[in-house]
Amino acid sequence: MLTPAAVPDLALSVDDAARVLTPEGERIPDPTLDPWLGSLDPGLLRALYRDMVLTRRVDAEGFALQRQGQLGLWPPCRGQEAVQIGTTHALAAADMIFPSYRETGVVLARGARPDEFVMAWRGEAHTAYDIQRLRMAPMQVIIGAHALHATGYAMGIQRDGADEIAVAYFGDGATSQGDVSEALVFSASYQAPVVFVCSNNQWAISEPVDVQSRVPLAARAPGFGIPSMRVDGNDVLACYAAMRWARERARRGEGPTFLEAVTYRMGPHTTADDPTRYRDAAEVERWQRRDPITRFETYLRAQGLLDDDAVAEVAAAADTLAAAVRAACVGAQTRPGVEVLDDVYAEPHTGLAEERREYAEYLAGFAETEERA
Template sequence: MAHTRTPAAEPSIDVEDVSRVLEYDGERIADPDLDPWIADVGIAELQGLYRDMVIVRRIDIEGVALQRQGQLALWAPCQGQEAAQVGTAHAVRSDDFIFPSYREIGVNYVRGAELVDFVRAWRGEEHSTFNPYDINVAAGQIIIGAQTLHAVGYAMGIMNDETDQVAVTYFGDGATSQGDVNEAMIFASSFRAPVVFVCQNNQWAISEPVTVQAKFPIAGRAPGFGIPSMRVDGNDVLACVGAMRWALAHARAGNGPAFIEAVTYRMGPHTTADDPSRYRSKDDVEVWRGRDPIARLESYLRSVGGFDDQFAASVASEADRVGAELRAQCLALTSRAPLAVLDNVYAEPHVGLDRQRAEFAAYLDGFASTEPSAAEPGTEGAGR
C-alpha cells in the first residue's frame, strides 16, 4: 500500500515572534503571559536592572581592551546580551545554583562575583575563578553544553534533599545541537528535575548562523521532551525577568523542568580571537544595534519619570569606578613561575613528577634568557 507524506511547513524562525513587554522604542505593551509575573516591578527595580546592565557592558568593554593590550589571553564578549543575563539572573533565588557557559558576565556580576574573578581565568592565573559556593554559581564551562548535564545532576540531588531549590543552566543556540543538551533535557524531563534551561539565542554559533542548525524556533524543541517553554525577547530585560520567574515557579512547584529561549544578538565577536566581519554584514549588526537592551530600558524609564541627569551621572560614575577597579585588579595580578604549575599535584614526592619538572625546565631553558625565573622551582612546594 502506498504511503503519502504531508509536506512539512516552511521553516520559520522570525525574531519578532517572541513575547515582550517593551518595544524597541521603550513603549510598554501588554503581554498576557508575562504581565502577571512582573506586576510588582517598580521604578526602583527597573533602575537597578539598568544600572547592572550598564556596569556589565563596562566590564565587557574593559575585558576586551585588556585582551587587546596583552593582559588577557582571551575574552568572550557579551555585548548585546546584557538583558538576557541580568534580567534572568535577578529572578533567581540566592540559594538556587547556576551552571553557566563562558560568556555569562552579567549572570556572574548579579550573583556577586568579585571583579578580579572576571579576568583570572582568561589570564591563566592560579585559582582562576570564584569559589562556586560563595555565590552558588559553578565555574564557567568551556565544553559546549556540558554544563546542562551538571545542572540536571545537581537538580536530581535537590530532589533527594527534598528542598525547593532550583538549578539553572545557561547556554547558546549552538549548544542546542550538542548531544549533551539533548541528553540533559531527556533526564530532566524523565525525572521531573527542578532545572531551568536558558538558551541565549544570539544568532551565531561562532561563524554559523542559527538558521543552519534550526529551521524552526529553538523553544519549540523543548515540548518534544515534555518540557514547557517560552520564547522571549532577550533584549527586553523586563520580559526576561518575567519569563524567568515563570520558569522558576514551575520548577520550584515540583512540576519538572522549564525552558526559555531568549532571542538576542551577539554584537561583538564570538571571542577576541574571532573576526565577525568575515561572516556577517554590517547592516545586520546595525539592525540589532537599534534593538539595544540598555537604550530600550532607558527610553521606558524616561517615559515613567525614572531617568534624569542625576541618575544617568550616578550610573556613569559607578561604571567608571568598576572599569578602573577591574583594570587595577587585573594589572596587580602576579603570575607564578612557569614550573609552579607542577606544585601541589601530589601530596608526597613523586618520581614521575620530578622527571616532568626536569623536562619542563629543560624546555624553558631553550628560550632566550629574558625570563630569569623560568627554570627556577615554583614558589610553592619547591623540591617536592
C-alpha cells in the same frame, strides 16, 4: 496510514517572541508575562538598568585588555545584557548556575569582585571566582557540556529535598550538541528542577541559526516533553518574568523549562573572531536599533525613575568598576607553576604529593637551564 508531518512554518525572527517592552521602550501588555511582573519595585528596576550598564562596561574593558595582551581571550557579550541580567535577578541566592563562557553579566549580577572577571581569561586560575559564594559552577568552554552538569545537580536537589533550582546558560550553537539533547532527555524523564536558558544570538561563531534549526529553538523542547517560552532577549523585563515563571515551575516539582531568549551578539564570537567575514553591516545596524540598554533607559525615563543625573551616576560607577578590573588584571601576580595541583582534590593524598614533587623537579629544570644560559 500515517503521513509525514510538515516542518512547522514558524518565523525565526524576534517579532514573534513574547515581550513587554517594544524596541522603542513602550510598555505593552502580554498575558503570559504580565502575571510575573506585577508591581515591580523601583529599586529593582534601577538595579536592572545599573547592572546592564556595568556589564557592558566590564565587557568593553575585557575586550581592550585582551587586545593589549593582558588576557589570552575574551568572549564579548555586548547586546546580550538583558537576558543575562533579567534572568539572574529573578533567581534566589541559593539557586545554582551553570554558565557558558559568555555570561559576564550573570557573574556580575551574582556579586563578583573585580578580579573575578578576568583571572581565568588571564590564565591565572582554573575558575576566577569563588564557586560557593557566587553559587556558580566554573564557566564552561566545552560547548553544551554543562547542560548535563546542571541536570545532574538538579537531580541531586530532588534527592536532597533542597529549596533551590539549577540553571544552565548556553547559546544557540550548543543546541546542536548531543550533550544538550541528552540533558533535555534526562531532565524530562526525572522531572528535574532545572531551567535551560538559551541565548539565541543568531550566530554559532559563523553559522547562522536558521541553518542550525528549521524551527525556533523553543519549539524543540516540547518534543522532549519540556514546556518552553520564546522571549525577546533584548527586553530585560520579559527575561525577568520568563525566569520567574520557569523557576516557580521547578520549585513546585513540575520539572524543567526551556527559555529561548532571542537576542544578538553585537561583537565577535571571541577576540579571535572577525564577524565582518560572515555577516553584513545592515544586519548589525538593525539589531543596534533594538539595543537592550537604550530600550530600558527610555522606559525608565518615561516612568520618572531615571534622569540625566542618575544616568551619569551609573556611568561613573561603571567606569570605577572597569578601572578596578583593569588594575586587578595588570597587577596580577602569577602563582608558582606547581600550585596548579593545589585544588585538584579536596583532601591531599600520597599520589598527589608524589605528582607535586615530580612536577616541582620538572619546573626547577627550567630555572637551571636559564641560569646556565
